[in-house]
Amino acid sequence: MFFQLAWRNIWRNPRRTAVIMTAIVIGVWSMIFLGALMRGMTDQMVRNGISTLTGHIQVHRKGYRNDPVIENSMTDPRQVVSTLEKTLPSDVRWSSRVRVNAVVSNARHTAGITFAGINPSQEAEISFIGTSVTEGRYLKDDDTYGIVVGKALAEKFGTKLGRKMLVMSQDTDKEIASRAFRIVGIFRAEMEATEKEFVFVTMQAAQRMLKMKNGISEISLLLPDAKDVDTVADSLRAVLPAVDYEVLTWRELLPFVTAYLNIYDGFIFIWFIVVFIAMGFGIVNTTLMAVFERIREFGLLKALGMKPWWIIKEVLTESFFLLIIGMIIGNALSFVSVFALSRIGIDLSAFAAGSEYFGISRVIYPAVYMYDVIMANLVVFVLGLLVSVYPAVKAARFTPIDALAQT
């Protein structure tokens, strides 16, 4: 009976109901949709970070994280490699790398970069470089002198495919080793900074140049499901001696990204609360109005013997309907707009330098997190009912005498 009564009551004044529902719909929509955009932005940030030679997990020699120099490389990785082969599930992709700071130069320019020696075929499965070469070709396993450089670096150096590039870095004897490479490919990356940061050669070429023999700097792992990061990392920590090796997850390797994620977690929740407060005033006011214009009715109901508690329940049921309908439409609208944007995304190219500055990709695709959707709806529903208690209690307090006094 409550439902029927409440349902009929909210449609006694359709305009008023429509207005407050619009407020709820826009509120819910803005919570979920803008939340999804923010999540999309941070997701992309994480994805970029992971694919830019980070991976989900990295294995280093102890001390490399703090001081990533050639002395801290793994001189004989065979033991680690065989341990990994035994421990890891077969669907985990991984690859070894040489990674050192170096200087590249040509006749006119010099720049500091990160010099990466990679296993071309394995690397292609775990990081961006496999699919990012836009001019020339990607490295081959037997490339001895080939180098792949970023578009931005090539432009800055005024160089192109087929030209030479000199790489200088410190070798294991602490001497400056230098070697000329020929540009076989030019890659593009999401961030210009990445294009200026990395140059790639094969691992064998890097090892020979730096006199590392079989030494490597790091092993990077990519898991089929990012959620397993901690379990896999723990299982590796259990089998690799902690005195010699460190096993780090992307959360530790990318502290900036992790900090961003935490900030956005907080920010999204604050946004939910702020939007709710904005519509909370409307919900209270509308419900109050609906209650006050029905003083006579409530007085009569009471005179007929209706208990105050029932009246509270009746008014709350009205709010319940308002909220539920607003939420259903709001959710539907957000999913439609997320879906509409899921292919094209929001293009920030107009602010290319700005998005680069904040480390955001040029195109943002919304990403819906079930957690956010549930949270947004819970906030609206629970707080919405909570603020309706005030008008409901008001209604319950009307006495038949009040009602008679009212014209």
Add this chain to the structure above:
Amino acid sequence: MSIDMKMAWRNIWRNPRRSILTMAAIAFACLLLVFMLSWQFGSYDTMINSAVKIHTGHLQIQAKGYQDRKSIRLVVPDPTRVGEVLKDIPEVDEYTFRANAFSLVSSMDRTYGIMVTGIDPGREAKVSTIEHLIRQGKYLSDSDINKALIGELLAKNLKVTLGDELVVLGQGRDGSVAATVTTVEGIFSSGQDVLDRSSMQITLKDFQDIYAMRGAVHEVVILGKSLNAVQKIKETVVAEIRKIDNNHHLAVLDWMELLPGLVEGIQMDMYSGLIFYLILVIVVAFSILNTFLMSIFERTREFGVMLAIGTTPGRLMKLLLLESTTMTMLGIIVGIIAGSLITWYFQIHGIVISGASDIMSRFGIPERMYPRLSLRSLVIGPGVVLIITFLTALYPAMKVRHFHPVEAMKAV
């Protein structure tokens, strides 16, 4: 108080609870906007000032193309003459000269490729904050020979400390080999990784000797009296420089051109902020629309009487708008006052966002942030609220024009 105003005022307080709730919604939106905008503008100012103070200055005079290519060959050949021009421009506070070269720096067991910058110690201290960023040792003086300042992270990477020797190897302006040995005199920490990890300062005199600069520099860095004076200085400098720059190969760049990422980043942040605020204000508008609607429909009879005794529909509309605008203004004033008080409190005590200090320092913002009240931050938010609420109130007020006295008086 005119009669209209009096009626509006009394009408507002006929239903105090409803009016207060409505004004509270408006006040809440204003409070939030004042605080958020003060915060955003405050952090932009901090970002700009720290970027300007740590490296770029307000303006720079460089050879054309130097900004993009940073080639050692692109020089300002005669800095003294440029200096003479700048000395006579009243808005210019200070200026200094710098020269940069990418070089290899080696300690006993490590080598890194970094940017070596030649600075004029006396002038530099007035333009940039570098002197105050020294954490160990001391700042350079004009008479120092073969002394260097390095960043904290670079010192850690090179495993050197004060008094250790560093070998610098680079290429001179003429393509010759530039090499020298310098001693670490001071270690600085700017909080900006790029600078702390890959830069080294030596005296300009040393730099010009080592890199065969023949008296030339790469950047003439200008600090104006204030950020607002930048455009004016730029115009004057461009005009004056043209007189001495016969080959037209000098360029005058302001901080916006020197830091395009920062400028666009700020714009992006501002626009995305505006979208959030706009949506918030629209939610508030729908929240209060009902109040405005109700205050009209429950008074249908009253309006019928007023129309019958000769009130024109136009005056009735004006009366209603006066009522809603007064309510809005009250809410806005309360919101501005409350927002200012809260902002003011944080302006003095600062806010620490836990876990964000790494990100903040990357953008040159100190860990404790201070919002800054300004005319802009006080006016923009409440202005938007005023416009949107007025538009909201317009809809119910327009309805009144279609009322017919006889029918309206019949309404209950």
